[in-house]
Amino acid sequence: MEQPTIPASVPSLTVVVLTRDEEIHIARALASLDGLASRIVVVDSGSYDKTREIAAATGANVFERPWVNYADQFQWALDHTGINTEWTMRLDADEWLGKDLVASLRQALANSDGGVSAISLDRQHHFMGRWIRHGGRYPLRLLRLWRTGMGRIEQRWMDEHIVVDRGRIRHVPGTFVDQNENDxxxxxxxxxxxxxxxxxxxxxxxxxxxxxxxxxxxxxxxxxxxxxxxxxxxxxxxxxxxxxxxxxxxxxxxxxxxxxxxxxxxxxxxxxxxxxxxxxxxxxxxxxxxxxxxxxxxxxxxxxxxxxxxxxxxxxxxxxxxx
Known part of the structure; x- marks a missing residue:
């Protein structure tokens, strides 16, 4: 699939997505990256559905690796999939970005000074067709983009976060949604x-x-x-x-x-x-x-x-x- 042109002024970005049996989500997630991602890396852990085929059809680089846990799999992706872009991003298969956020991120990547090492986003959670706005569920501020080489993922079994070694973290507002379509x-x-x-x-x-x-x-x-x-x-x-x-x-x-x-x-x-x-x-x-x-x-x-x-x-x- 032909990717939208990304202006030369926008630094290169690799987006990493981990998958297993995500055929109902993966096309939406990857489509939402149009005009932002220079490269998409999908690391699949043995899908039985068409996840890998759908991802490959969008132009993503698809890798296969057995699953240990999220942290292990994601760090493997950072270390072994040849990421050489200026920035890296983490996206889950059931998440997607709005066009407003894509535009804001393009601008932020282009004008962030060298002291900015990472970017955080506010994620919406949608459940049974409704945006859960209360109960402390919004905004959930998450570090999701970082300069390649400056970030790693915590090695934990649960609630693992991206950590950066140095620099400032910039926040970029916009539509960022967690919307799982399963029952x-x-x-x-x-x-x-x-x-x-x-x-x-x-x-x-x-x-x-x-x-x-x-x-x-x-x-x-x-x-x-x-x-x-x-x-x-x-x-x-x-x-x-x-x-x-x-x-x-x-x-x-x-x-x-x-x-x-x-x-x-x-x-x-x-x-x-x-x-x-x-x-x-x-x-x-x-x-x-x-x-x-x-x-x-x-x-x-x-x-x-x-x-x-x-x-x-x-x-x-x-x-x-x-x-």
Whole structure:
């Protein structure tokens, strides 16, 4: 497919998209990059549908690689797909950019001085046909573009963010949407997997199972850092179930989540209470799994068998060795 002309004044940009069975989303995501991306890299982890064919037909460079987790796959894409453009961008397959944002990003890339190392965007979340504007869900400020070579992804099992080593982070407003078209069964299945990974992250940190690298300059406004500080500082220490209940009430009442209507009620209950409670429950379950294990290596082995995630292999690939 012929790509729209990008003015020579706009620095080159590679967009990285990770996929598996995303045929209902991938064409929309890649089409939204018209006039912005010099190159699109799609790393697929074994799709059974036509994701790879659709991506290739748009002119994207498609790679295939087995899945370990998001962080491992994305860092592999940064390191092994030959990215040599001036800028790099992260986009999920179920996300898309509005034409207004594309125009704003072209301008921002063209006139950002050398001290700007990254760009953040405000993401909208759409659920059951409605933009979820309340309950703390907008704006969600995310670092999504960075000068090639200055950014990396945190090596975590869940809630991984792009971090940059130096420089300023510039914010660019515009339409940036997370809009998954799958049904509620997909939503709950996906969040069940998320809950397992988040519980793993919590136990890895609690029991100091690996030597984790220090984070760089996380996010643009500190929004992600603040959320993580709250989780690690007091939320994860609350009695089982209390944190999810308090969080839901805060989000649905004090942050006006009730204004999002019936789709918002369903979303905030599932994502703001049910999901958080499931993480708590899985933490309890996994604590029982490693009860009695005397060494970090034994705990890692038990957690790997219980969850199906090869923690030791992932740690070794990141040069994080069990203590």
């Amino acid at each position: 509620l069964s997909f939503f709950t299945t996906k969040h069940d997997a998320y809950a397992t990974r988040e519980a793993l992250d919590a136990l890895i940190a609690k029991h100091a199972l690996f030597d984790l690298p220090e984070d760089g300059a996380l996010e643009s406004t500190g929004q992600a850092r603040q959320t993580r500080t709250i989780k690690n500082g007091w939320y994860n220490r609350l009695p089982t179930g209390l944190g999810p209940l308090l969080y839901f009430l805060y989000r649905y009442i004090l942050q006006l989540g009730f204004l999002d209507g019936r789709p918002g009620l369903i979303y905030h209950v599932l994502q703001g209470f049910w999901y958080r409670f499931l993480v708590d429950a899985k933490r309890v379950e996994l604590e029982q799994t490693i009860d009695g294990a005397e060494t970090a290596a034994e705990k890692v082995d038990r957690l790997s068998k219980a969850t199906g995630h090869d923690l030791a292999a992932f740690a070794a690939s990141q040069t994080q060795l069990p203590r």
